[in-house]
Amino acid sequence: MKHQLSVHPCLLVLILIGTAGGIASGQTENPLQPSVKAITAPAPVQGVNANLVPLIWKADVNGTIVSIPLRNIEFFGVQAYIVDGATRVRELTISTHAQSMIRIYHIRPLDLTETANAQVERLRKFAEGRIDEDTNQPVKVFPMTTHAHMVEYRVTKEDHVDALHDHLEKVMIEYHARELIEDLRPDIVRTIKIGE
Numbered sequence: 328m329k330h331q332l333s334v335h336p337c338l339l340v341l342i343l344i345g346t347a348g349g350i351a352s353g354q355t356e357n358p359l360q361p362s363v364k365a366i367t368a369p370a371p372v373q374g375v376n377a378n379l380v381p382l383i384w385k386a387d388v389n390g391t392i393v394s395i396p397l398r399n400i401e402f403f404g405v406q407a408y409i410v411d412g413a414t415r416v417r418e419l420t421i422s423t424h425a426q427s428m429i430r431i432y433h434i435r436p437l438d439l440t441e442t443a444n445a446q447v448e449r450l451r452k453f454a455e456g457r458i459d460e461d462t463n464q465p466v467k468v469f470p471m472t473t474h475a476h477m478v479e480y481r482v483t484k485e486d487h488v489d490a491l492h493d494h495l496e497k498v499m500i501e502y503h504a505r506e507l508i509e510d511l512r513p514d515i516v517r518t519i520k521i522g523e
Contacts, residue, residue, distance in 0.1 A: 380505045384498050386491055388431060388480040397502040399423040405492045413437055417485050419492050427476045433485040 385394040403421040410416055418432030482488060496516070504512040 336359060362498075381502055384495055386431070386480075386494075388482060388487075388491075390453070391480055393429060393431070393478070393485060395421065397499060399425065400499065403492070403495055403499075405488060409437075417488050419488050419495070421495070422505050427478045429478045431480040431488060431491055432484060433482050433488050435485070477483070 381397060383393065383396055384400075401417065401422045401424065405416070405417065405419050407417045413436060415435045416432050419432050421429040421431075423429070423452055482491075500512050500514060500515060504515050506517070
């Protein structure tokens with residue numbers, strides 16, 4: 328016995344339109360083919376509350392610029408020394424994973440008469456068993472004590488060296504202690520002072 332399905336013509340039209348719409352929408356919902364709506368929709372605007380962590384230390388030194396990724400800095404420090412008995416140097420030295428060492432220094436020539444008198448006074452104090460502050464400073468003779476791979480920057484004032492060091496230390500603390508709250512960050516540096 329055969330059953331005959333009878334469908335009203337209006338219902339058949341609705342079924343056909345619905346099926347065609349389903350095929351069309353199925354094609355646009357394919358994850359490999361984004362819909363026109365998804366392509367033309369503007370990007371969502373959302374604010375992000377976060378503290379940015381510095382990644383690069385950048386210094387403008389009298390118009391020349393040094394930029395160092397913080398993750399590449401191995402150590403840094405300030406030193407003072409006398410060159411060839413005629414020049415006093417104070418410098419910030421930064422060692423990185425790169426082959427070159429970075430020196431940012433202030434250089435001040437000593438007065439030759441002052442140097443000669445200072446040498447005589449130094450010898451007299453040494454003979455008497457006394458020392459002065461300059462005796463404790465390293466004496467370098469260039470080029471024997473210089474490094475082959477060195478990038479150098481010169482500042483015009485001696486206190487600029489200390490200002491650069493203090494800023495670099497602050498940025499390094501901020502970089503390495505980024506997981507700590509800001510009030511605790513200075514506590515990660517343990518300082519000892521010897522002399523004076």
